[in-house]
Amino acid sequence: MNFTQRTRGMVKMIAVVLSLALPLMLAISAADARVGGGSNSGSRGGRTFSAPPSTSTAPNAAQPMNRTMTQPGSPGMGTAAAGGAAKGGFFNRPGMGMLGGLAAGFLGAGLLGMLFGGGLFSGLGGMASIFGLILQIGLIIIVVRLAMKWWQRRNAPASAYAGPAPGAGPTAGAGPLASFRSGSGFGLGSGSAPLEIGPSDYEAFERLLGDVQAAWSNEDIAKLHTLASPEMVSYFTQDLQANNARGVVNKVSDVKLQQGDLAEAWREGDTDYASVAMRFGLVDKTIDRASGRLVEGSDQPTEATEVWTFVRPRGANWELSAIQQA
Template identity: 40%
Template structure:
């Protein structure tokens, strides 16, 4: 057994700590964390996975959109189960009643409990009674079957809004004939779960708007330009940006974002809710994102010499006769 001399243990511990600090990756990104905003009726649903963001993205965490009642799905499922049980009960009662009549009639006839029980005439009457009872049973059986068929089918839980893994039918964005070279990757359509709202097509003009908004929002946030942010975001997202900028200012810091470049993008979901359009886009982009000391300009977080690669889901909203505006951001 090797024994360490006095003082050696402390030296070894310091050496190990230094090695861990040198080998551990340092945080080189000062960007915001979490997710916020609104995706309309889909705010609390997870967006569809894409090639750009293949992992399941969590629903929006901070939102002013009211959550749907927690027991709505359970209530619907309970109603469906109760309807199925009632239908099964009707079927069981019908079968039991018909079986009882059949058994009782036949036994009564064979034991002579009918119109006649002795002699040849009694036998003929017994057979006639069996035929009459059989006709009555057939009539009752047909009546019960018609009633069961006319009963409404029970409501099934997990309809279009609750289904997962299915694709939008006919969800095909309009392809650009000859797209101009841009830093974006292929803006392809991905499979998305069927949810509230009808799917819409995303054309090349929409794609250019999404890329432009990515650049302009990042630049306006870095410049702390409230007017430009207000023009390009919904009031809810603007309130979150204003809160973050205020917190940075209170802490004596400023978030600088430069060199934003879109590397790849893909449509996750695109739909409308009445006259309002929504589009959730998986975006992978790079930028130099650092936190600066507000008074000295020194870097306090991030690496000003190395751009960071990040993937986020940005949801855009378009009012009637309006332009696309940023309405939610989610970490992918």
């Protein structure tokens, strides 16, 4: 009898720990090292759920968004105030309401059931309760994985992954812009006008690549607000907070564009968009905030290929609105 009571006490303690730790683990898993590393975040206006065309810099299909405020079928960016993005995390991702609620229901029913003596096999004693808890956690993981795969398939139409960038031409110019291919994209629909991307635009894209990484390394949220959309800044803030909770800081340096080309450029109303594939070198390392000890990465340069989407309201400057892994 005493053994059973002790076992139940241990099970309840495990349930409490898991109920507190699981949401934290899900939140931390969304954070990566460099800006946009491993994630696909932001909005591309009406093309948010269509992958940018492949280019010579990024011949592989860009991955679909897993963090975005834009709802399927809705026009515009979905750049709500930064406070609204604080709802991030798996269970509150846009479009995941039903699936997130299902997973949360499993989590609540399973863990709280174990806390109050319920759950699977509750009438068979303490050891059976442990197996019931393990089984419930396994079911949650399976449901979440299936839901995420279904969501990615749903929002990655095959037609979006075919063909080279429209209007992509030969390498233009010399110097730092020589790695960019010139080109222009044409918006779809009767109200869309051609959007030409020129040398000054490419200069802005390359400058933003370095400036965003520098502001991220310095944890300078105020500077990021001048370089990126409110939606992207909200994601950067979440990721920086996750790093702070871990007691680490990510430092990115020596960012050098090696090759880049235009995937597509278009206009929606008074807003311009340009998705640019960029392959760049950088030194990416994560260090312990207190001791300065290297935690992840190294002092050796690495290489990354990503598709950055920039947005420009009429009369304003370009700013970052999305990052996708290529």
